[in-house]
Amino acid sequence: xxxxxxxxxxxxxxxxxxxxxxxxxxxxxxxxxxxxxxxxxxxxxxxxxxxxxxxxxxxxxxxxxxxxxxxxxxxxxxxxxxxxxxxxxxxxxxxxxxxxxxxxxxxxxxxxxxxxxxxxxxxxxxxxxxxxxxxxxxxxxxxxxxxxxxxxxxxxxxxxxxxxxxxxxxxxxxxxxxxxxxxxxxxxxxxxxxxxxxxxxxxxxxxxxxxxxxxxxxxxxxxxxxxxxxxxxxxxxxx
Amino acid sequence: xxxxxxxxxxxxxxxxxxxxxxxxxxxxxxxxxxxxxxxxxxxxxxxxxxxxxxxxxxxxxxxxxxxxxxxxxxxxxxxxxxxxxxxxxxxxxxxxxxxxxxxxxxxxxxxxxxxxxxxxxxxxxxxxxxxxxxxxxxxxxxxxxxxxxxxxxxxxxxxxxxxxxxxxxxxxxxxxxxxxxxxxxxxxxxxxxxxxxxxxxxxxxxxxxxxxxxxxxxxxxxxxxxxxxxxxxxxxxxxxxxxxxxxxxxxxxxxxxxxxxxxx
Numbered sequence: 001x002x003x004x005x006x007x008x009x010x011x012x013x014x015x016x017x018x019x020x021x022x023x024x025x026x027x028x029x030x031x032x033x034x035x036x037x038x039x040x041x042x043x044x045x046x047x048x049x050x051x052x053x054x055x056x057x058x059x060x061x062x063x064x065x066x067x068x069x070x071x072x073x074x075x076x077x078x079x080x081x082x083x084x085x086x087x088x089x090x091x092x093x094x095x096x097x098x099x100x101x102x103x104x105x106x107x108x109x110x111x112x113x114x115x116x117x118x119x120x121x122x123x124x125x126x127x128x129x130x131x132x133x134x135x136x137x138x139x140x141x142x143x144x145x146x147x148x149x150x151x152x153x154x155x156x157x158x159x160x161x162x163x164x165x166x167x168x169x170x171x172x173x174x175x176x177x178x179x180x181x182x183x184x185x186x187x188x189x190x191x192x193x194x195x196x197x198x199x200x201x202x203x204x205x206x207x208x209x210x211x212x213x214x215x216x217x218x219x220x221x222x223x224x225x226x227x228x229x230x231x232x233x234x235x236x237x238x239x
Numbered sequence: 240x241x242x243x244x245x246x247x248x249x250x251x252x253x254x255x256x257x258x259x260x261x262x263x264x265x266x267x268x269x270x271x272x273x274x275x276x277x278x279x280x281x282x283x284x285x286x287x288x289x290x291x292x293x294x295x296x297x298x299x300x301x302x303x304x305x306x307x308x309x310x311x312x313x314x315x316x317x318x319x320x321x322x323x324x325x326x327x328x329x330x331x332x333x334x335x336x337x338x339x340x341x342x343x344x345x346x347x348x349x350x351x352x353x354x355x356x357x358x359x360x361x362x363x364x365x366x367x368x369x370x371x372x373x374x375x376x377x378x379x380x381x382x383x384x385x386x387x388x389x390x391x392x393x394x395x396x397x398x399x400x401x402x403x404x405x406x407x408x409x410x411x412x413x414x415x416x417x418x419x420x421x422x423x424x425x426x427x428x429x430x431x432x433x434x435x436x437x438x439x440x441x442x443x444x445x446x447x448x449x450x451x452x453x454x455x456x457x458x459x460x461x462x463x464x465x466x467x468x469x470x471x472x473x474x475x476x477x478x479x480x481x482x483x484x485x486x487x488x489x490x491x492x493x494x495x496x497x498x499x500x501x502x503x
Binding site: 014048051052053054055072073074075076077079081083085087088089090091092096100101102103104105106107108146150 | 249262333
């Protein structure tokens with residue numbers, strides 16, 4: 001069976017800074033996978049390498065067996081990424097933004113799916129509102145919608161709930177859980193460790209560009225009886 | 240749960256990706272057309288009114304009254320400057336706001352990326368050019384001797400400056416770097432190219448120097464299409480312009496292929 005994501009010995013430097021120091025990781029299809037670590041651990045660099053936004057110095061990354069460099073079209077078609085930064089194009093409204101994003105992925109007449117995403121993310125009432133006029137939380141929802149617009153089998157969420165209210169957070173996780181239940185692989189980075197504990201089947205902890213712990217959430221917790229994931233996180237990073 | 244709409248073959252997907260990016264780039268300037276189309280038309284009209292009023296009675300070039308001579312130059316100058324402005328401003332804005340990720344994440348090839356940006360730049364340049372022509376044609380007698388030359392030079396001019404705009408947008412990391420590119424390279428190249436004069440009215444040193452300016456060939460050849468007279472043979476001018484476009488396009492494609500300043 002082909003892995004949803006396969007990462008082999010990936011190294012990346014930004015000048016003198018070593019952002020990734022030989023990361024290897026395999027994520028199976030259908031997993032809800034957590035990628036955790038302190039700021040600067042290399043999580044976003046790893047995700048960006050997977051998405052083709054960063055070009056590693058060495059190593060190999062594949063999405064559903066498609067090399068992200070040699071077979072970039074299929075790799076990118078298989079991947080939906082919610083970026084960490086709250087970015088948007090100020091010229092368009094929500095529906096235009098999603099139609100355009102569909103077109104980039106080669107999908108025309110995608111309104112049924114767009115309507116479904118809008119409904120699930122509670123954006124239907126904002127479909128014709130310009131992106132500039134949305135609140136931060138609403139913009140975050142549109143970013144999630146943009147990542148889902150081509151219904152990718154592998155979905156990467158880089159801190160998707162940063163600055164988002166509790167109601168949206170719960171709605172978002174309900175929707176993402178549903179997608180996971182339908183077979184989509186989910187990769188999540190978050191600073192909300194209780195979210196990772198509740199959602200992720202397996203977790204990788206990163207520190208200074210390396211994976212320092214990789215196990216099922218249950219095994220990680222079992223290794224530190226009585227501790228919360230936050231305590232496991234702190235203890236592992238201190239080791 | 241339903242899936243996404245019509246999934247196409249790989250080739251169709253590429254075509255849809257390209258057409259969508261082109262459409263997005265078109266909409267981007269069209270939604271603010273008062274600023275991106277109407278304003279440059281007004282600027283050109285002001286140039287014509289001021290220079291034409293002062294010089295029309297005193298100057299003829301190649302047997303053509305000055306105001307008539309000036310109009311094709313102003314049209315081409317605005318085609319070039321607006322084609323450049325479109326691709327460069329779109330790229331720098333997307334880079335600075337971070338929205339560039341929306342076009343870097345999808346499976347759009349670097350060739351389709353190039354074509355979409357250049358084509359949208361050409362469309363804006365040509366729309367402004369037609370606007371300038373329509374606004375100024377009432378002020379002077381304008382012949383059209385060779386329309387195919389007009390078309391060829393305006394298309395290649397828009398394409399050349401659209402591609403140059405891409406290089407500037409990719410290279411610049413701040414708006415003032417782009418402004419420097421525009422003010423210290425593009426503006427002198429266009430203003431010192433014979434928009435307002437024939438280079439044969441210049442001292443020999445400046446005449447010789449003008450022959451190294453590709454915009455001179457664009458303006459001169461474009462003007463030939465209207466009056467049937469020019470400083471250089473239009474075939475020669477077009478060859479220079481096509482060669483410049485080929486070189487700039489090759490450089491731009493190379494930068495996009497390497498992801499220079501776009502992918503870390």
